[in-house]
Amino acid sequence: MxxxxxxxxxxxxxxxxxxxxxxxxIERADKxxxxxxxxxxxxxxKSSSGFGMLARALGHGMRVGVVQFIKGRRETGEEAFFxxxxxxxYHVMGEGFTWDTQDRERDxxxxxxxxxxxxxMLTDPQFDLVLLDELNIAxxxxxxxxxxxxxxxxxxxxxxxxxxxxxxxxxxxxxxADTVTEMKVVKHAFKEQGVKAQKGIEL
Amino acid sequence: MxxxxxxxxxxxxxxxxxxxxxxxxIERADKxxxxxxxxxxxxxxKSSSGFGMLARALGHGMRVGVVQFIKGRRETGEEAFFxxxxxxxYHVMGEGFTWDTQDRERDxxxxxxxxxxxxxMLTDPQFDLVLLDELNIAxxxxxxxxxxxxxxxxxxxxxxxxxxxxxxxxxxxxxxADTVTEMKVVKHAFKEQGVKAQKGIEL
Numbered sequence: 001m002x003x004x005x006x007x008x009x010x011x012x013x014x015x016x017x018x019x020x021x022x023x024x025x026i027e028r029a030d031k032x033x034x035x036x037x038x039x040x041x042x043x044x045x046k047s048s049s050g051f052g053m054l055a056r057a058l059g060h061g062m063r064v065g066v067v068q069f070i071k072g073r074r075e076t077g078e079e080a081f082f083x084x085x086x087x088x089x090y091h092v093m094g095e096g097f098t099w100d101t102q103d104r105e106r107d108x109x110x111x112x113x114x115x116x117x118x119x120x121m122l123t124d125p126q127f128d129l130v131l132l133d134e135l136n137i138a139x140x141x142x143x144x145x146x147x148x149x150x151x152x153x154x155x156x157x158x159x160x161x162x163x164x165x166x167x168x169x170x171x172x173x174x175x176x177a178d179t180v181t182e183m184k185v186v187k188h189a190f191k192e193q194g195v196k197a198q199k200g201i202e203l
Numbered sequence: 204m205x206x207x208x209x210x211x212x213x214x215x216x217x218x219x220x221x222x223x224x225x226x227x228x229i230e231r232a233d234k235x236x237x238x239x240x241x242x243x244x245x246x247x248x249k250s251s252s253g254f255g256m257l258a259r260a261l262g263h264g265m266r267v268g269v270v271q272f273i274k275g276r277r278e279t280g281e282e283a284f285f286x287x288x289x290x291x292x293y294h295v296m297g298e299g300f301t302w303d304t305q306d307r308e309r310d311x312x313x314x315x316x317x318x319x320x321x322x323x324m325l326t327d328p329q330f331d332l333v334l335l336d337e338l339n340i341a342x343x344x345x346x347x348x349x350x351x352x353x354x355x356x357x358x359x360x361x362x363x364x365x366x367x368x369x370x371x372x373x374x375x376x377x378x379x380a381d382t383v384t385e386m387k388v389v390k391h392a393f394k395e396q397g398v399k400a401q402k403g404i405e406l
Contacts, residue, residue, distance in 0.1 A: 037247070043384035045242055045252035048259065052251030052281070055258055059280030077262030078255070180390040181246035186383035 010147055011172065017154065018176060034160040035178040036153060040136060040169035043183030050131045050165045051078045057161070058087055062128035065089040065121035067114055069134040069166070089127070091117045093138075111143035118152075125157035136166025139173070150176055213350055214375065217357065221379060237363040238381040239356060243339060243372035246386030253334045253368045254281045260364070261290055265331035268292045268324035270317055272337040272369070292330075294320045296341075314346035321355075328360035339369030342376070353379055 037053070039046040057064050064087060068079070083090050094110030115138075121130045138144050150172060153162055164173065174180050240256070242249040260267050267290060271282070286293050297313030318341075324333045341347050353375060356365055367376065377383050 038389075039248055040389075041387070043386075044240070044382055045248060045255075045384045045386070048255030049248035049252035051255035051258050052248075052253065053255075055254050055284045056251065056280030059282065059284030077259030079262065081258045081262030174389060177390060179247055180388075181248045182387040182389050183246075183248070184244070184385040184387055186241075186243075186377060186385050187380060188382050 007147070014150060014154065014172075014176065034156065034158060034162070036176060037161070037163045038136075038169050038173060038177040038180045039163065039165045039183065040167060040174075040180065041182035041184055042167060043185045044188070045183050046165040046167075047078070047133050049181075049183075050133055050163045051082070053161075053163055054082065054088075054129065054131055057129045058085060061087075063087045063089075063126055065118075065127045065130045066091065067118040067121070067130075067132055067135075068092045069111065069114055069132070069138045089121065107141070108143050111138045111141075114138075115144055115149070115152075122152050122156040122160070122162065125160065127157075127160060129161040129163065130156070131163045132165070134166040135164050136169045136173070139170055140166075140168045146170060146172060149173075210350070217353060217375075217379065220357065237359065237361060237365070239379060240364070240366045241339075241372050241376060241380040241383045242366065242368045242386065243370060243377075243383065244385035244387055245370060246388045247391070248386050249368040249370075250281070250336050252384075252386075253336055253366045254285070256364075256366055257285065257291075257332065257334055260332045261288060264290075266290045266292075266329055268321075268330045268333045269294065270321040270324070270333075270335055270338075271295045272314065272317055272335070272341045292324065310344070311346050314341045314344075317341075318347055318352070318355075325355050325359040325363070325365065328363065330363060332364040332366065333359070335365065335367045337369040338367050339372045339376070342373055343369075343371045349373060349375060352376075 039049050054064050054066065066082065066088065068076075068091070070076075070093065079090065079092065082088050091114065093114035118130065118132055118135075121127045135144075135149070139146055139149065153164075153173075154176060156162060164177075169180070242252050257267050257269065269285065269291065271279075271294070273279075273296065282293065282295065285291050294317065296317035321333065321335055321338075324330045338347075338352070342349055342352065356367075356376075357379060359365060367380075372383070
């Protein structure tokens with residue numbers, strides 16, 4: 001059932017559909033379109049960049065949705081902050097969930113339930129931007145079917161922006177995306193220098 | 204007067220001071236310390252990452268300051284959003300200012316006035332985090348004296364976090380920083396595909 005195999009047919013179909021969409025975009029490049037952004041790589045700043053885009057979108061009066069596929073459930077600063085903003089729907093995968101569990105079936109259920117929430121946003125044109133924080137980790141663990149995720153992202157409303165964060169973005173997602181940034185570590189205080197991670201700063 | 208020359212003595216002094224600070228940090232690595240973060244490189248997400256850290260800090264009940272050294276003054280989504288949050292001091296360099304001006308003296312005055320505001324924050328322990336957005340651009344143009352900027356950053360209160368964004372972070376700033384991320388372009392929708400920059404997403 002869970003089939004992350006890169007079936008060449010499915011991939012070719014998706015790329016053909018994407019090419020068509022891109023062709024249409026180029027033909028009317030003066031028209032605004034929703035973009036798919038991917039923030040990946042080992043450096044700090046992926047999630048915080050996604051949350052900064054959320055703040056910017058809210059500043060433009062947009063309605064936004066967030067689903068956090070986080071490792072180790074804990075109240076985060078972003079969550080405390082954005083839950084109290086108007087115009088934000090905020091969902092965190094499986095309360096009490098942690099990737100540390102040894103129960104793979106439970107993990108998969110939590111990830112799938114979270115994806116159902118994400119899918120609800122990705123099919124609702126009232127959401128101007130959907131942030132899928134750490135989705136790449138759920139894909140990396142193969143807790144979600146990659147083809148299904150890509151199909152849902154591609155099928156979202158034309159004007160809707162989607163932002164996906166997390167290390168190890170799969171190649172197929174990078175191909176589908178409009179803009180991709182890789183965060184590179186130049187220097188890391190906590191790893192290199194033994195400085196304790198900071199409340200308010202740690203990513 | 205404006206002397207961005209890398210005087211070896213000043214540099215050696217600063218590095219010695221930094222080494223001492225880092226040694227103390229390592230000795231009491233269980234103690235929290237303010238960190239200096241630099242977000243640089245050509246990829247998208249530098250400023251938005253800084254603003255995401257701002258949101259996270261606000262979620263932890265911290266007080267934050269922002270100075271934007273932006274290119275081309277325009278109301279941004281972040282500005283609209285964060286100006287209405289409690290606990291935020293928000294300053295934008297020179298109202299009506301744009302880097303496009305041909306008047307270098309006017310640019311320098313605007314940058315220096317903005318730095319005075321930043322310096323006020325960097326000497327006030329009530330600020331838990333100070334975001335210096337696009338400061339690297341002002342340094343790149345040599346509109347601010349690099350040594351003065353580095354000295355003020357280094358002299359800030361021990362618990363205060365500082366985040367500096369913008370392309371072309373100078374080497375000396377990278378050396379002084381605790382954590383540095385370089386944003387790499389993997390793909391860029393607007394440049395490669397002629398898609399118009401989006402309200403709510405453009406960085």
